[in-house]
Amino acid sequence: MSFLIIAPGLKVDSWIKQLRALEPRLDLRVWPQVGDPDEIEFALTWNHPPGEFNQYKNLKCIASLGAGVDHILRDPALPASVPVTRVVEASMAQSMSEYILLSVLNYCRHLHAYHKDQSRRKWQPRVPLPAHKIRIGILGLGQLGADAARKLCHLGFQVGGWSRTSRKIPGVSTFAGNEALDNFLSQTNILICLLPLTPATEGILNLTTFAKLPAGAYVINAARGAHLVEKDLLKALETGQISGACLDVFQIEPLPEDHPFWDHPQIVVTPHISSLTYPKAVAPQIVDNYNRVKSGKAPMHVVDIERGY
Amino acid sequence: MSFLIIAPGLKVDSWIKQLRALEPRLDLRVWPQVGDPDEIEFALTWNHPPGEFNQYKNLKCIASLGAGVDHILRDPALPASVPVTRVVEASMAQSMSEYILLSVLNYCRHLHAYHKDQSRRKWQPRVPLPAHKIRIGILGLGQLGADAARKLCHLGFQVGGWSRTSRKIPGVSTFAGNEALDNFLSQTNILICLLPLTPATEGILNLTTFAKLPAGAYVINAARGAHLVEKDLLKALETGQISGACLDVFQIEPLPEDHPFWDHPQIVVTPHISSLTYPKAVAPQIVDNYNRVKSGKAPMHVVDIERGY
Numbered sequence: 001m002s003f004l005i006i007a008p009g010l011k012v013d014s015w016i017k018q019l020r021a022l023e024p025r026l027d028l029r030v031w032p033q034v035g036d037p038d039e040i041e042f043a044l045t046w047n048h049p050p051g052e053f054n055q056y057k058n059l060k061c062i063a064s065l066g067a068g069v070d071h072i073l074r075d076p077a078l079p080a081s082v083p084v085t086r087v088v089e090a091s092m093a094q095s096m097s098e099y100i101l102l103s104v105l106n107y108c109r110h111l112h113a114y115h116k117d118q119s120r121r122k123w124q125p126r127v128p129l130p131a132h133k134i135r136i137g138i139l140g141l142g143q144l145g146a147d148a149a150r151k152l153c154h155l156g157f158q159v160g161g162w163s164r165t166s167r168k169i170p171g172v173s174t175f176a177g178n179e180a181l182d183n184f185l186s187q188t189n190i191l192i193c194l195l196p197l198t199p200a201t202e203g204i205l206n207l208t209t210f211a212k213l214p215a216g217a218y219v220i221n222a223a224r225g226a227h228l229v230e231k232d233l234l235k236a237l238e239t240g241q242i243s244g245a246c247l248d249v250f251q252i253e254p255l256p257e258d259h260p261f262w263d264h265p266q267i268v269v270t271p272h273i274s275s276l277t278y279p280k281a282v283a284p285q286i287v288d289n290y291n292r293v294k295s296g297k298a299p300m301h302v303v304d305i306e307r308g309y
Numbered sequence: 310m311s312f313l314i315i316a317p318g319l320k321v322d323s324w325i326k327q328l329r330a331l332e333p334r335l336d337l338r339v340w341p342q343v344g345d346p347d348e349i350e351f352a353l354t355w356n357h358p359p360g361e362f363n364q365y366k367n368l369k370c371i372a373s374l375g376a377g378v379d380h381i382l383r384d385p386a387l388p389a390s391v392p393v394t395r396v397v398e399a400s401m402a403q404s405m406s407e408y409i410l411l412s413v414l415n416y417c418r419h420l421h422a423y424h425k426d427q428s429r430r431k432w433q434p435r436v437p438l439p440a441h442k443i444r445i446g447i448l449g450l451g452q453l454g455a456d457a458a459r460k461l462c463h464l465g466f467q468v469g470g471w472s473r474t475s476r477k478i479p480g481v482s483t484f485a486g487n488e489a490l491d492n493f494l495s496q497t498n499i500l501i502c503l504l505p506l507t508p509a510t511e512g513i514l515n516l517t518t519f520a521k522l523p524a525g526a527y528v529i530n531a532a533r534g535a536h537l538v539e540k541d542l543l544k545a546l547e548t549g550q551i552s553g554a555c556l557d558v559f560q561i562e563p564l565p566e567d568h569p570f571w572d573h574p575q576i577v578v579t580p581h582i583s584s585l586t587y588p589k590a591v592a593p594q595i596v597d598n599y600n601r602v603k604s605g606k607a608p609m610h611v612v613d614i615e616r617g618y
Contacts, residue, residue: 095437097464098417098464101414102411106411109407109408114578114580114582115424115577117580118571118572118577121571124580126582128407128582151464154463155410257430268424270420271433273437
């Protein structure tokens with residue numbers, strides 16, 4: 001049983017190191033040096049070439065390197081019979097929650113503006129937005145969204161959350177399903193997107209959505225670039241319906257040098273660093289799934305392909 | 310019994326509004342329009358001219374507008390028999406803890422660097438400092454320090470704290486007294502100063518202190534400008550003993566335009582905004598103290614003048 005890493009453009013040295021440390025006898029291959037494709041039974045992947053998996057007729061598991069699986073499911077030729085797994089790991093929620101707190105406080109306490117003031121040697125105190133009066137709305141209450149909600153709540157913000165199916169989090173006002181979305185949006189001053197990317201959530205951050213927020217709302221997208229209709233954000237900033245945004249993900253990454261987001265005074269750009277996958281933290285669950293598959297068991301953290309996450 | 314506000318250079322309109330809302334018949338005077346000095350029995354103050362209080366021979370309480378009283382106690386002619394009070398208010402701890410979390414995350418997640426990258430249209434992900442490996446040390450475990458310690462702890466950081474007398478905070482390693490200071494410093498990657506300013510703490514952030522931290526430590530000062538020996542910070546940044554600093558307070562405020570901190574690449578400057586006194590939140594305890602004094606009772610939150618806070 002061979003283990004294939006297929007992650008074009010990604011440095012996989014530390015993955016190899018961590019996997020080998022846990023399972024020294026692993027028959028590990030790195031695409032495109034695949035050897036006999038019939039020997040491949042487990043694939044660890046990030047942005048594989050569409051159609052690629054059809055070459056491996058004995059493949060028993062397609063494991064995403066990260067929490068998202070949109071990069072796998074967008075392959076129209078994905079073999080329907082092979083389970084797809086994702087990473088579920090506490091350190092990713094930790095990293096994401098830090099990013100969310102940082103971006104929320106950066107906005108409420110005007111740090112971005114002070115950075116600009118500093119470069120002009122300008123001393124200009126600004127009135128902060130008080131946490132207890134700010135209503136934060138999180139789109140997506142999975143592992144990442146729920147952790148961020150709890151931490152923002154603990155810090156004194158009013159926190160609401162929206163998810164496809166009903167969720168309960170102490171101290172958080174939760175909303176479920178499409179019929180509750182407008183109500184959720186109408187109560188949100190800072191909208192945070194932490195949704196999985198699926199056909200149903202693609203482009204959810206658009207002019208129609210923005211129009212349902214109170215005027216002057218702030219937007220944080222730390223999910224996927226395709227959640228945001230980029231030109232709609234520029235329009236909403238122009239009218240003032242949206243007062244600013246902090247974006248970690250983009251339609252095209254790295255963000256093209258001529259993109260209008262770079263020098264927009266109300267947009268904070270970060271280079272897709274909100275939640276990182278640490279091979280050391282994640283390798284054990286990958287190896288565990290490899291061993292489960294090897295011994296004929298079903299892998300853990302299998303995604304629902306119909307649902308998209 | 311007259312109530313005097315003496316806060317040269319400060320806008321006091323919202324103080325007057327809040328005080329009057331609570332106590333409409335208050336005989337309120339604003340310095341220098343004092344009227345008969347013998348009628349003044351209560352003074353609300355910020356940065357009064359030294360010696361000023363000796364003119365009010367019936368003065369029964371000197372109330373600081375904020376949490377700090379160093380601006381009162383530094384007056385060498387302060388009447389010894391008049392109690393001095395400070396503000397103790399949850400919203401100040403909230404505001405300060407937000408600032409501390411923001412400055413810690415700004416450092417660990419490199420937001421300051423990303424702001425600079427954005428202005429150059431540069432996409433360059435950086436490896437974050439993981440919270441669970443970072444040891445934060447808070448100098449001062451009063452209301453503000455203890456609140457920040459608890460919140461940093463909840464966010465996953467290793468947190469230590471040092472105070473003059475022994476304190477216990479769940480999850481926080483506490484150190485007390487001068488003899489424990491070196492041990493505390495040797496375990497601190499991010500040193501945060503939240504001490505009251507007293508003769509014992511003035512200049513505590515100096516080369517000797519910095520030398521006891523692990524190499525490359527980070528410094529946050531949100532207490533008073535006089536805690537930091539500014540030239541010592543510049544030296545420690547030059548040698549690399551200190552890797553960076555976030556400063557909200559300065560020896561001279563506003564920070565002079567020609568000050569080297571403004572364009573130092575490793576220093577974040579904010580214009581004394583870490584913890585704000587909201588007249589609306591604080592006026593009730595000021596009026597309460599006024600009424601206590603009026604009815605012959607001792608005021609609340611009296612500071613120990615010997616100790617300095």
